[in-house]
Every structure is written in C-alpha cells, then in structure tokens.
Amino acid sequence: MDLVDNILRLFSSELKVINIGLELFNDALKAQGVNSVQVSWQPAPKLEKEYEDILSKIM
Amino acid sequence: MKRNFHRDSVQLLRLSEEAKNIGGIKDAAVVMGTTTNKEILQKLNLLTDEGRAASESDMILAVMADSQSAIDGGIKQIEEMVLRPPVAKGRSFYSVDAALQAVPDANFAIVSIPGEHAREIVLKLLDKGLNVHLFSDHVPPEHELELKQYARDRGLLVMGPGAGTSIIGGKAIAFANVVKKGKIGVVAAAGTGLQEVTVLLSEAGLGVSEALGTGGGDVKAKIGGITTLQSIDALEQDPATSTVLVVSKPPDADVKKRILDHLASMTKKEYVTCFVGPESYVVPANARARIRATKTLHAAVMETIRATEPSRHTEISKHFSMSQNELLDLASKISKGLSEKQKYVRGLYTGGTFAYETLVILGRMIGDVYSNAPLDHKLKLADSYRSTKDSIVDLGEEEFTVGRAHPMIDPTIRKMRLVDEAKDPEVAVIIMDFMLGYGSHSDPAGAMLGAVSEAKKIAEKDGRVLPILAHVCGTEQDPQPLSEQVAKLCNAGIEVFPTNALMAIASALISRKGKISDSTMEDVYGTYLTGF
Numbered sequence: 001m002d003l004v005d006n007i008l009r010l011f012s013s014e015l016k017v018i019n020i021g022l023e024l025f026n027d028a029l030k031a032q033g034v035n036s037v038q039v040s041w042q043p044a045p046k047l048e049k050e051y052e053d054i055l056s057k058i059m
Numbered sequence: 060m061k062r063n064f065h066r067d068s069v070q071l072l073r074l075s076e077e078a079k080n081i082g083g084i085k086d087a088a089v090v091m092g093t094t095t096n097k098e099i100l101q102k103l104n105l106l107t108d109e110g111r112a113a114s115e116s117d118m119i120l121a122v123m124a125d126s127q128s129a130i131d132g133g134i135k136q137i138e139e140m141v142l143r144p145p146v147a148k149g150r151s152f153y154s155v156d157a158a159l160q161a162v163p164d165a166n167f168a169i170v171s172i173p174g175e176h177a178r179e180i181v182l183k184l185l186d187k188g189l190n191v192h193l194f195s196d197h198v199p200p201e202h203e204l205e206l207k208q209y210a211r212d213r214g215l216l217v218m219g220p221g222a223g224t225s226i227i228g229g230k231a232i233a234f235a236n237v238v239k240k241g242k243i244g245v246v247a248a249a250g251t252g253l254q255e256v257t258v259l260l261s262e263a264g265l266g267v268s269e270a271l272g273t274g275g276g277d278v279k280a281k282i283g284g285i286t287t288l289q290s291i292d293a294l295e296q297d298p299a300t301s302t303v304l305v306v307s308k309p310p311d312a313d314v315k316k317r318i319l320d321h322l323a324s325m326t327k328k329e330y331v332t333c334f335v336g337p338e339s340y341v342v343p344a345n346a347r348a349r350i351r352a353t354k355t356l357h358a359a360v361m362e363t364i365r366a367t368e369p370s371r372h373t374e375i376s377k378h379f380s381m382s383q384n385e386l387l388d389l390a391s392k393i394s395k396g397l398s399e400k401q402k403y404v405r406g407l408y409t410g411g412t413f414a415y416e417t418l419v420i421l422g423r424m425i426g427d428v429y430s431n432a433p434l435d436h437k438l439k440l441a442d443s444y445r446s447t448k449d450s451i452v453d454l455g456e457e458e459f460t461v462g463r464a465h466p467m468i469d470p471t472i473r474k475m476r477l478v479d480e481a482k483d484p485e486v487a488v489i490i491m492d493f494m495l496g497y498g499s500h501s502d503p504a505g506a507m508l509g510a511v512s513e514a515k516k517i518a519e520k521d522g523r524v525l526p527i528l529a530h531v532c533g534t535e536q537d538p539q540p541l542s543e544q545v546a547k548l549c550n551a552g553i554e555v556f557p558t559n560a561l562m563a564i565a566s567a568l569i570s571r572k573g574k575i576s577d578s579t580m581e582d583v584y585g586t587y588l589t590g591f
Binding site: 003004005006007008009010011012013014015016017018019020021022023024025026028029030032033035036037038039040041042043 | 067068069070081085101149150151152153154155158159161162164165166167168169170171172173176180184188189190194195204211213214215216223227228232233237268289290292293295296359470497498538
C-alpha cells in the first residue's frame with residue numbers, strides 16, 4: 001500500500017470525527033454539519049497528600 | 060476556592076460571562092488558580108487571600124459586589140453554575156474507548172486535552188486508524204517524535220502538537236475559516252499563517268483543497284519535518300490540488316534543506332515556500348522554475364496567485380495590493396496629528412505568525428523591535444506585560460494563556476493592554492489583528508470597541524491623537540461575516556488593512572512620520588511583498 005493512501009482517503013471521504021477535550025471544537029463541527037461525537041475528558045483527580053500517604057501505606 | 064476542580068478554559072470563560080450577569084454583582088470571574096489568572100484577578104481587584112492560596116488545579120470563584128449578602132448570594136449561584144453538568148450537543152462519551160466503539164468508522168480525531176496526557180490517547184486513536192489533529196500544547200518532545208513516527212509507519216497524520224488549525228475536505232478544524240473550495244493545497248507549521256493564506260486565497264477566488272496544520276514543532280531538528288513531508292507527499296498525489304503552499308516560521312537549518320531538497324527531487328507540481336523570516340534561502344537550481352521562495356505571508360499569497368493564474372494575477376491580487384504611493388499617502392494622513400514625542404509602534408497580536416511577520420518587516424524598516432517572542436533574544440521584553448520603545452506582543456504566548464482561553468476567544472488581556480498602551484505618551488500607533496472563523500470569539504471587533512474608546516479618550520485628555528490600525532483575517536462566510544467586523548472597526552475610527560504585512564509597513568511609516576528611505580521601501584516591496 002502506498003503510504004499516502006490513508007491520507008488521500010481522508011481527503012475524499014466524509015469526515016467522521018471524535019473530539020476529545022474542548023467542546024468548542026465539537027460545536028464548530030456540528031455547526032458545519034460534520035458527523036462528530038464528544039468525549040468529555042477529565043484529568044484523574046489529584047489526591048490530598050495525607051490520603052496519598054495512607055494509600056501508599058496500605059497498598 | 061474549589062480544590063482540585065477542573066473545567067476547560069472555554070467552559071470557564073462562558074461561566075465567567077454568565078456570572079457577570081448575576082443581579083447585584085459588579086464583576087465576577089471563574090478561573091483556574093494559575094499565576095497568570097491570579098495576576099489578572101489582582102488587576103481587576105478580584106483577588107482575595109483565599110484566591111491567592113489557590114493552586115493550578117484549584118478553581119477560583121471571584122465576585123465583587125456592594126454588600127456581603129450580594130457576595131454570598133453571587134457565590135452560591137456561581138457554585139450552582141459550575142456544578143451543573145455541561146449540556147452536551149449530540150452524542151457525548153466519557154471515555155475514548157466508548158466513543159471508538161460507538162463510531163467504528165471514525166476517520167479523524169481532534170485532541171485538546173492537557174499535553175502531558177496526550178500520548179496514551181493518540182496512540183490508541185492511531186491504532187484504530189484515525190488521523191489526529193493534536194491541538195494540545197506541552198506535549199513532551201519525546202512523545203511528539205514517538206507519535207509522529209508511529210503515525211508515519213501506519214500512513215496516518217498526527218497534525219500537531221500545538222496545531223491550531225486545519226481545513227479538511229472543506230471543513231474548518233479548530234480555529235479555521237470558511238473558505239472557498241479550490242485547487243490550492245496548504246501545509247503549515249504556523250497556525251495564523253495557515254488562516255491568513257487560506258483566507259486571502261479564498262477571497263482571491265482561487266480557493267483551497269486541503270490545508271494541513273503540522274504544529275510549530277514539526278520543523279524543529281528533533282522532529283525533522285515528519286508531518287510536513289508526509290503532507291507534501293499526500294498533496295502531490297491529490298488530484299484536486301494543483302499548487303501547494305508550504306508555510307512556516309524559519310525551520311531548523313537542516314529541516315529547511317530537507318524540505319527544499321524533497322520538493323526539488325520528489326515533486327512535480329507548482330510549489331510556493333513561505334519561511335517567514337528576515338533571511339533569504341536557496342531553492343535547488345533544478346527546481347527554481349516551479350518552486351517560488353517567499354518570506355512573508357503576503358508574498359506567499361501573491362506568488363501562489365502568480366503560479367496558478369499567471370495571466371490574471373494582477374487583476375486577482377488587486378484586492379489586497381497597495382502601491383508604495385498609496386501607502387505613503389495614507390500613512391502621511393494618519394501621522395499628521397502626532398506630536399514630536401510620539402514615535403513608537405505597539406503591536407497587540409492574538410495571532411503568533413502575524414506578530415512574527417510584523418517583526419520581520421519592522422526589523423527591515425525601523426531596526427530593533429522588542430517582543431515577548433523576538434527575532435533576536437537580545438530584544439526580549441524583560442516583562443511581557445510592559446512594552447518598551449517599539450514593541451510587538453504576541454498575546455497567544457504561554458505567559459498569557461496558562462489556564463486561560465486563548466486571546467482569540469477571550470479579549471480580556473488585550474483590552475487591558477490597549478488601555479495601558481494608551482497611557483504612554485511616546486506611542487505613535489497601535490496595531491492589532493482580528494481573527495474570525497470557527498473557534499474564535501463570536502464578535503472580536505465588537506468586543507474591543509469599549510477598550511478602543513477608552514484608549515482614545517485617555518490620549519485625547521492628554522492632548523494627543525492615538526491612531527489604531529487593524530487587519531481582519533476572515534471571510535464573508537465565517538460565523539462573524541468579514542464586512543460586519545470591518546464596518547465596526549471603521550466606525551470606531553480604526554484604519555483597516557487588507558493584509559497584516561501592509562498594516563506593518565504602514566505602522567513603520569506612521570511612527571517614523573514617513574522618514575523611511577526610498578531604497579528601504581524598494582527592498583520591502585521587492586523582496587517582502589513578493590517572491591525573492
């Protein structure tokens with residue numbers, strides 16, 4: 001397979017998008033009629049130091 | 060303060076706007092506790108001891124009101140607002156795996172999560188065969204290289220990290236404009252650069268086939284132009300593309316040579332290279348007939364028109380051409396009321412490539428120009444928040460954006476800065492860019508008008524005039540139609556220029572009251588506004 005085939009296929013196919021992060025970008029895609037879904041990403045919560053210490057002792 | 064509580068910068072901006080409208084509240088802000096945000100809250104008189112103690116992962120809710128009961132009521136309402144789950148438009152998922160299962164034929168992903176978390180997610184997307192537009196900054200360089208090599212091995216693109224914009228199949232991705240479909244392909248390691256050239260080519264009627272943002276890091280030595288070269292190869296094979304424009308700030312010397320050699324030996328179409336910078340560079344001799352070298356965005360667009368429509372290029376490019384005499388006359392009219400003391404240019408930019416292009420042009424015309432992102436590190440502003448002599452500030456740089464929405468979305472920092480600049484009696488002219496399109500503020504011109512009027516009043520009280528120039532980067536089809544935005548600025552007494560380069564030249568002429576030598580003007584017109 002030619003290494004640019006995947007990219008050329010992207011140019012000529014209908015966009016189907018997974019948007020991970022800023023919802024603003026998903027809103028913009030929807031406004032242009034693009035088929036897209038949103039993944040609402042959140043960082044893993046940081047534990048308070050004291051809980052982290054307890055966890056590290058028991059695990 | 061809400062400890063360890065996260066919302067993205069655009070959600071926070073919307074919450075802040077909503078909070079300001081609560082009855083009985085004079086001012087309000089909802090921000091993450093970064094240093095930049097705390098400095099801004101301090102300037103707005105919204106920072107308390109509790110806010111001062113917040114860390115980057117804590118959220119600060121700040122309100123100003125006349126009574127304690129109004130403050131308590133306001134905070135309670137804002138807390139309810141931030142706890143309200145966001146209303147998703149369309150389908151929404153809480154994990155990438157769930158989204159991939161639900162949309163098995165997805166072919167593209169946009170990733171804009173904090174950069175340190177990007178690697179794992181992008182690898183997963185590439186494994187599923189998706190091309191990725193990676194908007195995130197702060198992706199460690201070793202992750203950047205790994206992701207790009209992994210993608211290349213699978214024939215996929217990782218556009219970014221730090222890619223602000225792309226146009227794929229006519230659709231605007233992230234910060235991008237609605238442009239006419241056409242025959243010009245664009246590869247850009249410079250986001251605002253991509254926006255300016257696609258907008259001007261669209262306005263010229265040539266239109267754009269695909270515009271691929273690669274992220275600024277792509278042309279650095281460590282990455283070696285992986286995405287740039289892949290994009291060139293794809294556009295070379297793309298039957299819808301006739302001419303390709305390659306845009307970047309100056310690449311690493313080896314990468315620049317690699318790109319030029321690749322174009323000379325591996326391509327056959329017409330190409331225009333635009334390495335925005337003061338230096339000329341050499342295209343291999345065997346390819347000079349079809350590869351045109353330029354060093355500003357303005358020149359790149361002119362040469363692309365020349366390459367694509369050789370017989371009609373003068374007619375097509377007249378919308379954004381100004382002769383030396385036209386520019387000199389306009390500058391002389393604008394500088395008429397300036398006092399002897401008013402002698403400096405101040406640029407307040409939201410677009411990084413524009414700030415850079417202006418530094419290149421002003422460097423040739425007036426010499427040393429200070430900046431938070433200067434051409435020469437000796438000219439770096441000691442404090443990004445304070446201009447000195449001639450200064451061009453890129454408000455999209457990290458020191459202004461950590462934990463905040465980009466200034467193309469949130470005008471707060473530029474509004475404050477414009478008022479500060481107006482207080483300096485040595486300022487001759489202020490220049491600003493206005494970015495339209497998806498992703499940007501819904502009314503960028505309108506959002507600045509209050510600050511413009513305040514700035515003009517400050518100067519007037521001091522017995523000065525304060526000329527303000529603008530360039531609006533956008534099209535009539537953008538969510539914020541170009542003509543409406545231009546009209547708002549013109550009605551506020553702002554002179555609007557068709558390209559950033561022409562605005563930069565005008566600002567040099569105004570600040571030096573026309574005293575730029577004929578030979579300099581000839582050189583600027585001969586090598587900065589056209590190919591060299």
